[in-house]
Amino acid sequence: MKAVFKARSLLGLSVTIIGAYAFYDSWHWPNKAALFPRLISVPLFLLGLLETSLSLSGAEEQKGGAAVDFEFSTDVDPITARNRTLSLFLWVLGFFALIPLIGFLLAVPLFIFLSLKFQGKEGWLVSILLTACCWLFMEGLFDRLLHIPFAPGWLSFLWSS
Amino acid sequence: MFEALTQGLFVLIQVKVLGLMLVGIFLGFWVGILPGLGGATTLALMLPFIYTMSPVEAFAFLLGMHSVVATTGDITSILFGVPGEATTVAMILDGHAMAKRGEAGRALGAALMSSLIGAVFGALALALSIPVVRPLVLKFGAPELFMLAILGISFVSSLSGEGVRGLLRGVLAGLLGLLLSMIGQDPQEGILRFTFGIPYLWDGLDIVPVLVGLFAIPELVDLAVRGSSMGEQAPQGNLRIGVWDGVRDTFQHFWLVVRCSLIGTFIGIMPGLGGGVAQWISYGMATQSAKDQTERSGFGKGDIRGVLGPGAACNSKEGGALIPTIAFGVPGSSSMSILLAAFFIQGIMPGPDMLGKYLTLTFSMVWVLIIANIITVAASLVFLNHLAKLAYVRASILIPVILFLCFIGAYTANNSMGDLIAFLAFGGVGYLMVSCGWPRAPLVLAFVLGKIAENNFYIATTRYGYSWLHRPIVLFLIVLTLVLFFYPFLRYRKKEIPEKEMAA
Numbered sequence: 001m002k003a004v005f006k007a008r009s010l011l012g013l014s015v016t017i018i019g020a021y022a023f024y025d026s027w028h029w030p031n032k033a034a035l036f037p038r039l040i041s042v043p044l045f046l047l048g049l050l051e052t053s054l055s056l057s058g059a060e061e062q063k064g065g066a067a068v069d070f071e072f073s074t075d076v077d078p079i080t081a082r083n084r085t086l087s088l089f090l091w092v093l094g095f096f097a098l099i100p101l102i103g104f105l106l107a108v109p110l111f112i113f114l115s116l117k118f119q120g121k122e123g124w125l126v127s128i129l130l131t132a133c134c135w136l137f138m139e140g141l142f143d144r145l146l147h148i149p150f151a152p153g154w155l156s157f158l159w160s161s
Numbered sequence: 162m163f164e165a166l167t168q169g170l171f172v173l174i175q176v177k178v179l180g181l182m183l184v185g186i187f188l189g190f191w192v193g194i195l196p197g198l199g200g201a202t203t204l205a206l207m208l209p210f211i212y213t214m215s216p217v218e219a220f221a222f223l224l225g226m227h228s229v230v231a232t233t234g235d236i237t238s239i240l241f242g243v244p245g246e247a248t249t250v251a252m253i254l255d256g257h258a259m260a261k262r263g264e265a266g267r268a269l270g271a272a273l274m275s276s277l278i279g280a281v282f283g284a285l286a287l288a289l290s291i292p293v294v295r296p297l298v299l300k301f302g303a304p305e306l307f308m309l310a311i312l313g314i315s316f317v318s319s320l321s322g323e324g325v326r327g328l329l330r331g332v333l334a335g336l337l338g339l340l341l342s343m344i345g346q347d348p349q350e351g352i353l354r355f356t357f358g359i360p361y362l363w364d365g366l367d368i369v370p371v372l373v374g375l376f377a378i379p380e381l382v383d384l385a386v387r388g389s390s391m392g393e394q395a396p397q398g399n400l401r402i403g404v405w406d407g408v409r410d411t412f413q414h415f416w417l418v419v420r421c422s423l424i425g426t427f428i429g430i431m432p433g434l435g436g437g438v439a440q441w442i443s444y445g446m447a448t449q450s451a452k453d454q455t456e457r458s459g460f461g462k463g464d465i466r467g468v469l470g471p472g473a474a475c476n477s478k479e480g481g482a483l484i485p486t487i488a489f490g491v492p493g494s495s496s497m498s499i500l501l502a503a504f505f506i507q508g509i510m511p512g513p514d515m516l517g518k519y520l521t522l523t524f525s526m527v528w529v530l531i532i533a534n535i536i537t538v539a540a541s542l543v544f545l546n547h548l549a550k551l552a553y554v555r556a557s558i559l560i561p562v563i564l565f566l567c568f569i570g571a572y573t574a575n576n577s578m579g580d581l582i583a584f585l586a587f588g589g590v591g592y593l594m595v596s597c598g599w600p601r602a603p604l605v606l607a608f609v610l611g612k613i614a615e616n617n618f619y620i621a622t623t624r625y626g627y628s629w630l631h632r633p634i635v636l637f638l639i640v641l642t643l644v645l646f647f648y649p650f651l652r653y654r655k656k657e658i659p660e661k662e663m664a665a
């Protein structure tokens with residue numbers, strides 16, 4: 001709970017800082033370019049301050065404020081939930097890092113296979129079959145048919161030079 | 162007129178034309194389902210194929226494909242929480258929540274039926290309005306478009322959470338969305354705003370990576386945390402019964418479906434507003450149908466009305482968008498600009514000829530919108546059992562595949578690494594917003610409308626000074642904006658007072 005309060009206050013504070021920065025940044029712009037950003041950044045800053053102070057004082061406890069949006073599942077032990085969230089973000093970042101490194105066309109099958117085999121603990125057959133399907137889909141539709149320009153990775157540049 | 166209407170149908174049911182339309186529908190079906198492919202891109206890719214076709218064949222093929230993209234895009238949004246199309250994001254909020262609750266069949270049934278009604282509504286609007294639409298469109302200049310954008314932004318109050326605190330967060334999310342829409346080169350002075358010297362930001366943030374990140378990453382986190390399938394929380398039940406429940410829901414809330422279809426058609430007619438706006442305004446309209454706070458708090462957590470509204474609006478806008486394209490050659494969206502190119506390829510000049518010389522072709526388009534959607538909805542309903550089972554695939558299999566689709570979907574927006582960075586950044590923002598109970602819908606609505614509002618404000622001011630504020634439609638829209646913004650509070654306040662009196 002304390003962590004959520006902390007995150008809420010931090011989100012409020014971030015928005016306040018964004019509002020302040022937007023106002024500051026627009027200071028030297030011509031009026032036409034600055035009008036809308038200023039009109040937006042002033043209430044963003046003031047309301048952000050209000051939200052931060054309310055979060056710090058724990059006001060949401062009394063006032064509900066649930067969003068018209070979905071909520072994360074709460075039936076999983078918080079430590080497990082945190083570890084799984086962290087693990088997912090690491091896999092996402094790993095996939096992202098692979099793309100410039102070895103290129104999209106190689107990163108996709110490698111990520112899918114590693115993720116299925118080691119994160120998902122799937123069997124060899126499922127991992128290989130699904131990896132092959134995704135690679136075929138990617139290569140066939142996006143590369144061969146649509147000619148989406150996928151840049152080769154840095155490693156292939158090094159290899160060719 | 163009636164003769165042309167029947168002729169329009171007869172030219173369409175010729176074997177070759179029908180065959181080409183079916184090919185188009187088949188392509189559109191998959192384009193809608195796959196997050197990496199957009200309807201406009203596919204339209205552009207298919208243009209070279211129409212050189213050898215007759216006008217009726219060409220439009221049956223292209224429109225058949227384009228008109229079903231939003232319908233099948235809803236399927237991906239509901240089952241995976243990843244937008245199949247940028248115009249089907251609002252469907253995630255309640256549709257995916259229902260799928261997670263084990264009501265995938267009901268959500269799909271409602272989405273498909275409301276989409277069909279919306280498409281038929283849009284097609285009828287196209288058929289009926291072409292002769293009379295000219296004065297309406299000409300009355301809507303930049304001042305009115307600016308006020309329409311502000312009217313759309315006023316729906317932030319309906320899309321926010323409960324109480325004053327919920328409104329505060331909703332307004333903050335909306336302001337943040339507006340500020341994000343200001344990123345890039347300012348069209349008035351040519352100043353680079355909030356670009357931090359990064360060339361990718363010069364053209365502003367692209368909507369696709371922003372939406373995919375905002376909505377897909379939090380869903381994937383939730384899926385990973387639960388470590389089970391998306392629909393594991395509830396038993397699968399009989400999908401067919403669920404589907405019919407969804408169809409029944411559509412008719413139970415028929416008035417809402419009609420209102421949202423009207424909104425979609427109207428937004429489609431207005432050049433420059435687009436489907437991204439239609440879905441959110443109709444979602445806001447759906448939340449306003451809640452009778453009290455408790456009912457309203459169910460939105461975003463699986464309220465069927467949150468599925469029906471965007472479903473109807475997204476499909477009805479296609480018929481609406483065709484009206485200015487056909488009647489004046491003014492495309493209402495990027496897809497319509499590409500379709501306009503198809504007119505020129507076929508040697509047809511949109512305008513008065515479409516109501517005389519090419520009236521049969523115009524009505525054949527109306528029939529394409531209707532028939533293509535009927536075929537798609539029927540095919541989807543037949544295969545729905547299999548489609549909905551996807552919600553029960555293990556998380557360990559789904560997560561890497563969905564992540565791959567998200568990455569490719571985000572990347573294909575501009576084929577740039579910047580798209581992937583934007584996708585990741587907004588994934589983080591979406592995760593934080595959901596964790597902290599901030600609504601994402603106001604951010605998206607304001608992000609979509611911010612640029613439209615600013616551009617039209619300056620066009621209006623340059624052209625009319627401040628006298629545009631006295632134009633009758635502008636005044637009407639100002640009043641409507643105020644009513645729509647404060648309506649939720651007034652209604653809840655009215656309900657709260659007697660409750661307090663009863664308690665006392």
